[in-house]
Amino acid sequence: MSADIRSMTLEELTEALGEMGEPAFRGRQVFAWLHRGVRSFDEMSDISKSLRERLGERFSLSGPAVARKQVSQADGTVKYLWEFPDGNCIETVLMRYRHGNTVCISSQVGCRMGCAFCASTLGGRVRDLTAGEMAEQVIFTQADSGLEVSNIVLMGIGEPMDNLDNVLRFLELVNHPQGLNIGMRHISLSTCGVIPGIRRLAELGLQLTLSVSLHAPDSETRSRIMPVNRAYDVEALFGACHEYFQRTGRRISFEYAMIDGVNDADWQADLIVRRLRGMPGHVNLIPLNDVSESPFKPSRRTRQFQRRLESQGVTATVRRSLGGDIDASCGQLRRKAMEKEGQ
Ligand code: SAH
Numbered sequence: 001m002s003a004d005i006r007s008m009t010l011e012e013l014t015e016a017l018g019e020m021g022e023p024a025f026r027g028r029q030v031f032a033w034l035h036r037g038v039r040s041f042d043e044m045s046d047i048s049k050s051l052r053e054r055l056g057e058r059f060s061l062s063g064p065a066v067a068r069k070q071v072s073q074a075d076g077t078v079k080y081l082w083e084f085p086d087g088n089c090i091e092t093v094l095m096r097y098r099h100g101n102t103v104c105i106s107s108q109v110g111c112r113m114g115c116a117f118c119a120s121t122l123g124g125r126v127r128d129l130t131a132g133e134m135a136e137q138v139i140f141t142q143a144d145s146g147l148e149v150s151n152i153v154l155m156g157i158g159e160p161m162d163n164l165d166n167v168l169r170f171l172e173l174v175n176h177p178q179g180l181n182i183g184m185r186h187i188s189l190s191t192c193g194v195i196p197g198i199r200r201l202a203e204l205g206l207q208l209t210l211s212v213s214l215h216a217p218d219s220e221t222r223s224r225i226m227p228v229n230r231a232y233d234v235e236a237l238f239g240a241c242h243e244y245f246q247r248t249g250r251r252i253s254f255e256y257a258m259i260d261g262v263n264d265a266d267w268q269a270d271l272i273v274r275r276l277r278g279m280p281g282h283v284n285l286i287p288l289n290d291v292s293e294s295p296f297k298p299s300r301r302t303r304q305f306q307r308r309l310e311s312q313g314v315t316a317t318v319r320r321s322l323g324g325d326i327d328a329s330c331g332q333l334r335r336k337a338m339e340k341e342g343q
Helices: 010-019 024-036 049-058 131-145 160-175 195-204 219-225 234-248 266-276 302-311 332-340
Strands: 065-071 078-083 089-097 100-104 108-110 125-128 149-154 187-191 209-213 253-258 282-287 315-318
Touching: 010 024, 024 131, 065 332, 078 131, 078 332, 089 131, 089 332, 100 131, 125 160, 131 149, 131 160, 149 160, 160 187, 160 195, 187 195, 195 209, 195 234, 209 234, 219 234, 234 266, 266 302, 282 302, 302 315
Parallel strands: 100 149, 149 187, 187 209, 209 253, 253 282, 282 315
Antiparallel strands: 065 078, 078 089, 089 100, 108 125
């Protein structure tokens, strides 16, 4: 048997160790080691050799390897291409802000949501990541860079709501005081608009920040660029967002990649304003990253669009782009690596 030990909660680990005849504190000891980034049980130096051997018989423990690493000369952003033991690769980005280091993690290998402008979805979804594999991105980014991570965003490759059980388990792991101890208020989760997932999060009432990738306020445009809109229409999506706000009291952040001639018209800004009425939303305008496979071009109306939102009382910011010199936008490094291998 080789259970995925890094996905286990402290309670599960304590129970498993209890079955092996170990006292409860041993669970806390092993849990802490796992979240400090060991790659083998032999590194757990305050645990007896015989227990380390028995753990090795029962559980598998490794970690992802650095397949590629790029460091931005401009702003210190670090991008990792991690390779898991099964050969699958995903990306993690470490961004250095004045308010702390933020790590952007992937939740799936690939994605099946099919957004027309996004590089991560071009090859479809290969598999979900386990909670442990999501945690490992934070743990090993921290270990490799020597920088302490204070914020996590689930905005890398994959749709978190399409792998929500594992994502919730991941949140429990990284939130744990014996683990990375990262507060919910320091975590953001981004979705393309999977309504049942938004409802489930609302019921749990977690204090994390929900980001919704809006990209168009009207159904026609949104269905054209985001197939998810055909299943969960933008009107119903805003309904779920209003409910989410009422239940949690948390302001939602709306991501909006500015695409030339597609979603950057004044009437679309006005429609965003109308849809947000009754809820304090924040619109984050993102300069579109050029993906060579996509026909879309970056908008030249970003500032006008921002002013139009702001003049009607909607907070809108333009995202500062980090790591421009290293393809730090998601999905691009994995794509390049796949092309090279002729996959
Ligand atoms: N699946 C989730 C999280 C991952 S994508 C989601 O859709 O929210 C993280 C963000 O990057 C999303 O807002 C996504 O729409 C955006 N994005 C994808 N491709 C982009 C591109 N080429 N330019 C700008 N933003 C992009």
